[in-house]
Amino acid sequence: MSKQWKESAPSNIALIKYMGKGEGGGNVATNPSLSMTLANFRTTVELSLLPEGSDDAWDPLPGSAPLRRESTQRFLDFFQRLKKQESIHQAFLLRSGNNFPSDAGLASSASSFAALTKTAYTAFSELQSKPLASAEKLAMISRTGSGSSCRSFFSPWCVWEGEKIFVPPSKLPELEDVVVVLDAGFKKVSSSQAHTRVKSSPLFAGRTDRSVQRMQESLSALASGDFKRLAEISYAELWDMHSLFHTSTPPFFYFAPETLSVLRFVEDLWEKENWGPISTIDAGPNVHLLIPAGDKEKLLAKLQENLKFTPKYFTSRA
Numbered sequence: 001m002s003k004q005w006k007e008s009a010p011s012n013i014a015l016i017k018y019m020g021k022g023e024g025g026g027n028v029a030t031n032p033s034l035s036m037t038l039a040n041f042r043t044t045v046e047l048s049l050l051p052e053g054s055d056d057a058w059d060p061l062p063g064s065a066p067l068r069r070e071s072t073q074r075f076l077d078f079f080q081r082l083k084k085q086e087s088i089h090q091a092f093l094l095r096s097g098n099n100f101p102s103d104a105g106l107a108s109s110a111s112s113f114a115a116l117t118k119t120a121y122t123a124f125s126e127l128q129s130k131p132l133a134s135a136e137k138l139a140m141i142s143r144t145g146s147g148s149s150c151r152s153f154f155s156p157w158c159v160w161e162g163e164k165i166f167v168p169p170s171k172l173p174e175l176e177d178v179v180v181v182l183d184a185g186f187k188k189v190s191s192s193q194a195h196t197r198v199k200s201s202p203l204f205a206g207r208t209d210r211s212v213q214r215m216q217e218s219l220s221a222l223a224s225g226d227f228k229r230l231a232e233i234s235y236a237e238l239w240d241m242h243s244l245f246h247t248s249t250p251p252f253f254y255f256a257p258e259t260l261s262v263l264r265f266v267e268d269l270w271e272k273e274n275w276g277p278i279s280t281i282d283a284g285p286n287v288h289l290l291i292p293a294g295d296k297e298k299l300l301a302k303l304q305e306n307l308k309f310t311p312k313y314f315t316s317r318a
């Protein structure tokens, strides 16, 4: 049995979105982002040494779905870049899998790349008898594979601002993410492609300023425990990012018809009861509803009572 290393990393959901990146490679974001880490949605990566002369290979972990060819290649390319950077010459079998179902529409590069970076550096440090790099350093390495993955190294909240990454102070109670799964199919436009395409939107010019402003306001809302204010900022940011998509040349969109019904439900809830979740949507149709853990059952009951369809729900705590 050859030597093995196994680590896992969580996914995260951004309230202030990383959308737009520099041309030079390395995933240099054009704006700061803020996320909540999703402790229950994880990717596990296992690495084992292959005999000399073999090539690196990828397989799903037992019980996990296979990756698409492009995703496998992206994963292996990144791993090979890390090996080169660290002068590692052995060949490895990489195996990975998510602990959430592949049809949940949650598949994200964040947990995969964070888990790969963590496992790779654990293996490299042992093989080279070197101490493991700090979480900050690993996060910045992981960022070069997939930008959003750098935020998965910190919890429950994480701010990524250029080369800085940190946990902002928060007085909010523990939140849970209720994901309303509306369509779990593969995206027509990947988030990596979206980063390039949004630059053609006439709204892109003010994007950095708007997100910097929202970041400052979000940090104050977190620090003072102002949940409602954070919900307002997150809602504005949701529309900001999706408006970039809708005004690109050519335009593109991710919403399913039911996406709007869920957003309308959340608007009504806040209006009628002055109570509700934080809502946000990534480059996909599913709506993430963040709610204090103690209010989760109440929210699920309201959804069941008000929606005219029955979506799947997946929940994760921070």
Ligand code: DP6
Binding pocket: 013, 014, 016, 017, 018, 019, 027, 033, 109, 110, 145, 146, 147, 148, 149, 191, 192, 193, 195, 282, 283
């Ligand atoms: C909409 O991290 O997937 O989820 O750096 O090209 O891998 P790459 O992009 P990725 O972009 C995430 C975009 C987003 C918003 C966010 O998570 O901040």
